Amino acid sequence: MSTKVSFQKDFTIGEDLTVRRMGYGAMRITGEGIWGPPKDRAGAIKVLQRAVELGVNFIDTADSYGPNISEELIAEALYPYPAGLVIATKGGFVRTGPGQWVINSSPKHLKQALEGSLARLKLDRIDLYQLHRIDPRVPFEQSLEFLQGVQEEGLVKHIGLSEVSVEDIEKAEEYVEVGSGKNKYSHDYRKWESVLEYCEKTGKAFIPWNPINAGNMSNMNKVEKVAGRLGVSAQQLALAWLLYHSPNNLLIPGTSSVQHLEENMAAESIQLTEDILEELERD
Numbered sequence: 048m049s050t051k052v053s054f055q056k057d058f059t060i061g062e063d064l065t066v067r068r069m070g071y072g073a074m075r076i077t078g079e080g081i082w083g084p085p086k087d088r089a090g091a092i093k094v095l096q097r098a099v100e101l102g103v104n105f106i107d108t109a110d111s112y113g114p115n116i117s118e119e120l121i122a123e124a125l126y127p128y129p130a131g132l133v134i135a136t137k138g139g140f141v142r143t144g145p146g147q148w149v150i151n152s153s154p155k156h157l158k159q160a161l162e163g164s165l166a167r168l169k170l171d172r173i174d175l176y177q178l179h180r181i182d183p184r185v186p187f188e189q190s191l192e193f194l195q196g197v198q199e200e201g202l203v204k205h206i207g208l209s210e211v212s213v214e215d216i217e218k219a220e221e222y223v224e225v226g227s228g229k230n231k232y233s234h235d236y237r238k239w240e241s242v243l244e245y246c247e248k249t250g251k252a253f254i255p256w257n258p259i260n261a262g263n264m265s266n267m268n269k270v271e272k273v274a275g276r277l278g279v280s281a282q283q284l285a286l287a288w289l290l291y292h293s294p295n296n297l298l299i300p301g302t303s304s305v306q307h308l309e310e311n312m313a314a315e316s317i318q319l320t321e322d323i324l325e326e327l328e329r330d
Contacts, residue, residue: 049322054290056315058297060226060252061205064174066133068290069315070105071098071308072256072301076120077113080145084116085303095124097305099132101312107229107254107299109137109179110160110167111148118167126169135227136164137209139179139190152182154193161197177207177229181215191222198223207254213245227252227297233260234270234288234327246295253295259285273326279317286314288327 059065076091078084085091098106108117121134128134138160139152157178164173178194181187197203207227208219219225228246230239232255246253259282267281274284289296300311 049320051318051320052291052324055294058252058295060133060175061224064133064205064226066105066297067102068105068297069103069286069312070107070297070299071095071103072299073106073108073117073121074112075301075303077116078145080147081112082142082145083113085120087303088120090305091120091303092124094303094305094308095121097308098312099125099129101309103312104129104131105133105135105297105299107135109140109177110164111137111140111142111179114142115163115167118164122167122169133174134168134170135175135177135207136168136173137177137179137207138164139182139209150180150182150184152178152180152190153185154189157190157193161202165202172201173203175205175207175226176203177209177227179209181208181211187215187218188222191219195222207252209256211242213241216242216245216251225251227254229254229256231255231257231260232289233258234285234292235266236260243293243295247293251295252297253293254297254299255289256299258289258298258300270327273323277317277323279314280310283310283314283317286311287317287319288324290315291319291324 056068057065058068074081076085138157141149141151194206205226206223209229211228216225228242230242232239243253270284271281274281289298302308
């Protein structure tokens with residue numbers, strides 16, 4: 048019989064921010080194209096409340112989701128926040144329409160973004176504030192100096208980066224301690240494996256976005272085959288694999304459906320063995 052493998056259900060960002068590794072991403076509770084309010088506002092509220100009922104204490108959002116809508120819904124659904132709930136948000140995009148994203152990580156814009164996030168979320172401090180993107184038109188040092196300053200002011204507790212290389216993180220740490228990296232990553236998409244490994248080495252959280260990435264049909268066929276044997280969905284197995292693959296992975300699967308949310312959370316209880324993990328790694 049193959050040996051079962053276990054994993055830690057929690058992760059500590061820095062030395063003081065312990066969160067459950069199965070979190071929730073709040074991008075999908077907005078309208079189509081991540082623009083405007085959701086068609087079912089009451090349903091979005093229920094999803095957020097149900098997530099917390101299920102034990103989620105790490106919610107990832109951004110000022111650009113909506114824009115503003117995701118943060119507003121989080122406050123409407125959950126404020127006053129339960130003890131231990133961590134809301135991670137981001138700044139660095141300007142929205143000009145549905146599906147349109149324009150990078151702006153200038154200190155002026157980041158200041159407006161952070162102030163807006165604090166107001167909408169009804170917080171005095173953001174526990175994890177992430178630079179949504181490095182702006183090619185703005186010296187990285189300027190964005191970092193802004194983050195350094197707001198952390199010193201006490202407006203931000205921990206700082207994260209999104210879509211960055213190891214070199215980017217090392218550069219950032221000349222200014223601030225980086226608590227997390229958020230890159231596109233899944234069983235099928237591992238371009239940023241080096242960043243995940245660096246996060247493991249240095250004790251940082253790694254937040255994989257688009258954790259399913261079902262575009263590669265041959266890979267999905269393999270995942271679906273194993274999932275079928277286990278009696279779970281391919282999506283649940285893809286999430287479970289991330290939990291087993293690295294203790295530094297913080298998952299933020301997003302959905303606007305309570306049923307889908309519950310299915311995602313159930314992935315945490317899937318028990319994998321060494322043989323299954325090896326099978327999933329084979330070409």
